[in-house]
Amino acid sequence: MxxxxxxxxxxxxxxxxxxxxxxxxxxxxxxxxxxxxxxxxxxxxxxxxxxxxxxxxxxxxxxxxxxxxxxxxxxxxxxxxxxxxxxxxxxxxxxxxxxxxxxxxxxxxxxxxxxxxxxxxxxxxxxxxxxxxxxxxxxxxxxxxxxxxxxxxxxxxxxxxxxxxxxxxxxxxxxxxxxxxxxxxxxxFDETAAVRADGGADADAGDGDGGPTSLAGFIEDTRTLFTFGFTIAIFIVMMNGLFYRGTLTFLPDVLSGFMPDVADQLQLFDPDSPMAEEFDPASYLYAGLLMVGMAGQFVGGKLTDRIPTETGLVAIFGSLAVVALLFVPAAEAGLASLLVVSVLLGFFLFALQPMYQATIAEYSPPGDRGLSYGYTYLGTFGIGAAGAAITGYLLEITSIAGTFAGLAAFPAVGAVLAVVLYRYGERP
Structure with missing residues (x-):
């Protein structure tokens, strides 16, 4: 067996x-x-x-x-x-x-x-x-x-x-x-064991000789890949990347402005000790927010098997836009509401990942799956990296509330694009 x-x-x-x-x-x-x-x-x-x-x-x-x-x-x-x-x-x-x-x-x-x-x-x-x-x-x-x-x-x-x-x-x-x-x-380990077990017929896995072998081949494969549906899906990926990087890059610094001095209130350290000086509760809230993201990944992944991914994208992007707009008012209202809005941000931010990954798979042919995910990471981490610069600039010219309002535009656009994909996108 x-x-x-x-x-x-x-x-x-x-x-x-x-x-x-x-x-x-x-x-x-x-x-x-x-x-x-x-x-x-x-x-x-x-x-x-x-x-x-x-x-x-x-x-x-x-x-x-x-x-x-x-x-x-x-x-x-x-x-x-x-x-x-x-x-x-x-x-x-x-x-x-x-x-x-x-x-x-x-x-x-x-x-x-x-x-x-x-x-x-x-x-x-x-x-x-x-x-x-x-x-x-x-x-x-x-x-x-x-x-x-x-x-x-x-x-x-x-x-x-x-x-x-x-x-x-x-x-x-x-x-x-x-x-x-x-x-x-x-x-x-053997890097090609699965390919041989499949008789070398797995288009997704490749046989070590797959992918474009020349610039012309690369351009032709790219032209074939970028249908209307896949192009919209890549723009959706970009909106995720811009919001992901824009939100997380300065979040520890932003959170430090809202967090109470827990160490002093609970007398965790001697006030004059170096440890008291270095202790930053915002860093731990940031880490906790990212841990909640693990639950978001799990739920988002399960939903991809149960609902159309476009529907899931609309719901999650819409939720993120609302969370971004409410983040600062909730943070200013007190520690409890700050914790709640941080949990929601971490959950929905990472619930997006399996949803857009499944969407890319649905709008790309199996033979070009590797190339499709290359463009996906280019959109998420490459184009998305501009989110860090955008957030840094917004923090310079406006308030934290204004910054989050600006960042809310990315998931809002993502939700609209997901609606367009649902109505007009054609799967290969």
Missing amino acids: STEQSGGMNDNDRSITGFVMISHAVVHTYELSIPILMVIWLTEFDVTTAVLGTAVAIGYGLFGLGALPAGVLADKFGSRELVLACLAGMGGSFLLLGAAQGIVTITIALCLWGVAASIYHPAGLSLISTGVEQRGTGFAYHGMAGNFGIAFGPLITAVLLLFFDWRLVTGLLVLPAVIAIAYAVTAS
Whole structure:
């Protein structure tokens, strides 16, 4: 009886799944630790939110822009070496961050991080699709690990900052990449086991010879892919990316303006101790908001099997627009309402991800699925990175309430586009 029939993962499946799980968690640990560090950089280097937001947007933008070439390289050279290069590059960039003397060094380090991190998603997802026979289980564990990094990366960073200087903390954050590399070096797996098990006929997985082999082929595949429905779906992905990055990048700093001094009220530390000075309750609320996102991912994923994805997108985007408009009034009303609106923001923000991922699958042909997700990550992380610069600029020229009102435009447009997709989009 095969593993597919028995429902169990074989040794190769487990080895690959373990590799991509730890690598995926590391990528998002770094991604979401950056906003925590930004709170310190704003003071340490006396930069404006507009300047720092632009610097971070460049790094985050490269995180998305590198997805397309990374996908081509994964098809040509295999995934294992590319993921190793990704991990090494991210670790090295955080070493450089620890030595930063100003905004220029921070920008360079974040650019290096973005280039390295951009490799992961095309290479990691390709590895699962070609090497793991129990693909559904592999993708599920992969997603859970990513959520773990998203939720606990900021928490770990915030806790470390209680005890150590931020420069040392960035150095300590290199350790997850080192651990992941050590696992990869000792792990043994076959990258193409699933393709051979399928007789090489799986269009989604590929056979190591898939994808465009020339610029002309790439352009032709792109032209075929971008139907009206897929184009609208990509614009929906962009609205998600702009709101996601725009909201989360400065959220720790924004929350710090609304959070009461919990440490002083509860007498957690000696008021004159260094720990009391470093303790920032907003960082922990931020981490908690991201943990709630794990529930949003689960619910959003379940809904994709039960309702049309366009309907789900309209409902979730609409909810996010309302939450964005109510965020500041709720935060100003007190701690309880701040906690409630933060939970709602985290839930709906991450419920969007499985919904738009399923939508992309429905509006792209199976043979171009890898290319379609390359464009998806370009839209989410590449174009979406502009959200950080937009938020930084809005914080400079208007109030926090005005900033959130401006950000609400992205999910509002996303909801309208989802209606258009529902009415006029045609699936392949």
